[in-house]
Amino acid sequence: MSDVRVIIQRDSEREERVVTTGTTAADLFAGERTVVAARIGGELKDLAHVVTDGEEIEPVEISSKDGLDILRHSTAHVMAQAVQEIFPEAKLGIGPPVKDGFYYDFDVERPFHPDDLKAIEKRMQEIIKRGQKFSRRVVTDEAAREELANEPYKLELIGLKGSASHDDGADVEVGAGELTIYDNLDPKTGELCWRDLCRGPHLPTTRIIPAFKLMRNASAYWRGSEKNPQLQRIYGTAWPSKGELKEYLDFLAEAEKRDHRKLGSELDLFSIPEQIGSGLAVFHPKGGIIRRVMEDYSRKKHEENGYEFVYTPHATKGKLFEQSGHLDWYADGMYPPMQLDEGVDYYLKPMNCPMHNLIFDARGRSYRELPLRLFEFGTVYRYEKSGVVHGLTRARGFTQDDAHIYCTREQMAEELDRTLTFVLDLLRDYGLNDFYLELSTKDPDKFVGTDEVWEEATETLRKVAEKQGLELVADPGGAAFYGPKISVQAKDAIGRTWQMSTIQLDFNLPERFDLEYTAADGSRQRPVMIHRALxxxxxxxxxxxxxxxxxxxxxxxxxxQAVGIPIGDAHVEYLQEFAAEARKQGLRVEVDSSSDRMQKKIRNAQKSKIPFMVIAGDEDVSNAAVSFRYRDGSQKNGIPRDQAIAELVDVVKRRVQV
Structure with a gap:
């Protein structure tokens, strides 16, 4: 047997190793139980891959992103096998890994019941204990069609072979390369237990699946199209250890407690009435207060930073969006037109920028006016499919705090730096402090303008982002059609990441709208446009x-901000006087004068998450004082009334959590 030279790559370390012909990746990493696959020439391979001379091989740990995807995709296969063992009539869709888990789609006679998921989970445990081997084999189209003749959705996927990619998840099964089937084999007899069309790679055996759980089931259209049959989708999660699974489930339980839809109802903040429609919220008085305070503070900060407020209508003639390019590039996200004015199409606006361009162009502009910062709380409307609408976080009608900044090419870098700093500082004022930045670059199939302009815009944004000293993550192809963008990604109290503010640099819309200003030398110049939603x-x-x-x-x-809680009915009037004094200082104070007992009033205030409880009894009244009970249950007694109001004013002014 001849020798084979390979290079083992681990981070920055390279190790040359000489092995015999027929050596597999599994042989190279024997004894390393956390290695579940190998990356060779940039491609992920099963550990059963036989290495060849000169290959550079990188081990893939189960806890890495690729390792987790392989673990979860393998678990999806186990789930599909369990489903077909229990429901032999089930037809297979696709089963890709997704963030924190996996799913698989099935065509079955009836929707799955929670008891079905328990039975499937039990059968999966049995399959895992058997230690079935995942075995890859290359097949021809004809052979695959013959083997999977009873799987209509798999046959359709075979017809997609050769497509570069599939947004619907089909690329886990077919791609531009060879067609492969994975067999689940009995470890003792080698007999076939189950098979699936799949690109892989997979774990060596089912026994390597350490911890999983099925989460829920839902309906889903085949390949994401409403024109296709509706299938049943089962979601699950899988982790490298039982401890990590428990940690994830605990995280989900905490996230469920914090679900804004649940809290919005419990705290009487907002609702989404069915009579109005999905994705269209109404704010109740208490929610309205929070929203107004948020907006008022934002307005104040924008005024301090040189922004000018504008207002634009909710609908416009379609020609405006033809000019901006949105009807070419964004039509799927817009509501259908309304036929008005003898057949003229009007659209609800999905964004504000075209109208702001018209404000800029309403009269001649001089370089002395630039940068011109236009700001609007502008309500927009976007058509979202019912399956993706989610409370307030994915709505059909919403209000953007939208700004468009017009500046010279020379002002561009400084204005972007100023804008990003302003954005981050304002987010910190609202209590978000853990950020990283994402740079979205050109989608080669969906852009307007020249490559040179895009390159200049992208590099300018990159330098501005790096100046903040935050982690900068690449988002290749994620830009809008008109320019690259920086996104501020913020982590919340339990570590979830939310995309917050976006800053987009745009040389293209000023061109489409023929925007100009008079330069210092009297020439007509094109401004640069910055889109910014905070x-x-x-x-x-x-x-x-x-x-x-x-x-x-x-x-x-x-x-x-505070609720007065009288120890007895005789103390109600005293607290009402206190509340009236506090309101004169701009505080939001109520008094609970209900017939409930004092302890019930305290519990009600705690459930309403009110920051301060102001308690008064005989001793407080005689001393012109009150007692504070804080949200954490601690209490401070005998505070003079003026001092108590001053403390409330101070806490509100400093915007601190108590």
Whole structure:
């Protein structure tokens, strides 16, 4: 047997090794139980891959992103096998890994019941204990069609072979390369237990699946199209250890407690009435207070930073969006036109930028006016499919805190730096402090303008982002059609990442709208346009803060900042006088004068997550004082009334959490 030379690559370390012909990746990493696959020439391979001379081989750990995807995709196969063992009539769709888990789609006679998921999970445990081997083999199209003749959805996927990629997840099964089937083989007899069309790679055996759980089932259209049959989708999760699975499930339980839809109802903040429609929220008085305070503070900060407020209508003639390019590039996200004015198409606006361009162009502009910073709380409407609408975080009607900045090419870098700093500082004021930045670059199949302009815009944004000293993550192809963007990604109190503000640099819309200003030398020049949404949308930011604080807003944002709780009925009038004095100082104070007992009133205030309880009894009244009970249960007694109000004012002014 001849020798084979390979290079083992581990981070920055390279090790040359001489092995015999027929050596597999599994042989190279024997004894390394956390290695589940290998990366060779940039491609992921099963550990059963036979190495060849000169290959550079990198081990793939189960805890890495690729390792987790392989673990979860393998678990999806085990789930599909279990489903077909219990429901032999089930037809297979696709089963890709997704963030924190996996799913598989099935065509079955009836929707799955929670008891079905328990039975499937039990059967999966049995399959895992058997230690079935995942075995890859290359097949021809004809052979695959013959073997999978009873799987209509797999036959359709075979017809897709050769496509570069599939947004619907089909690329886990077929791609531009060879067609492969994975067999699940009995470890003792080698007999076939189950098979699936799949690109792989997979774990060596089912026994390597350490911890999993099935989460829920839902309906899903085949390949994401409403024109196709509706299948049943089972979601699950899988982790490298039972401890990590428990940690994830605990995280989900905490996230469920913080769900803004649940808290919005419990705290009487907002609702989404069916009579109005999915994705269209109404804010109740308490939610309205929070929203107004958020907006007022934002307005104040924008005025301090040189922004000018504008207002634009909710609908416009379609020709405006033809000129901007949105009808070419964004039509799927817009509502159908309304036929008005003898057949003229009007559209609800999905964004504000075309109208702001018209404001800029309403009269001649001089270089002395630039940068011109236009700002609007502008309500927009976007058609979202019912399956993706989610409370306030993915809505059909929402209000953007939208700014468009017009500047010279020379001002561009400084203005971007100023804008990003302003954005980050304002987000910190609302209590978000853990950020990283994402740079979205050109989609080669969906852009306007020249490559040179895109390159200049992208490099300018990159330098501005790096100046903040935050982690910068690449998002290749993620830009809008008109220019690259920086996205501020913020982590909340339980570590979830939310996309917050976006800053987009645009040389293209000024061209399409023929925007010009008079330069110092009298020539007509084209401005650069910066798109900037700070909250993204007020509704979504409201939801993020609601979940971040779990409903316990800091006092400056809380709809009720303090509630007076009398020990007895005789103390109600005293607390009402206290509340009246506090309101004169701009505080939001109520008095609970209900017939409930004092302890019940305290529990009600705790459930409402009110920052301060102001308690008064005989001794407080005689001493012109009150007692404070804080949200954490601690208490401070005998505070003079003026001092108590001053403390409330101070906490609100400093925007701190209590």
């Amino acid at each position: 909250f993204g949308s007020i509704e979504r930011f409201f939801a993020v803060l609601l979940e971040h604080y779990a409903g316990a807003f800091p006092a400056w944002l809380a709809p009720v």
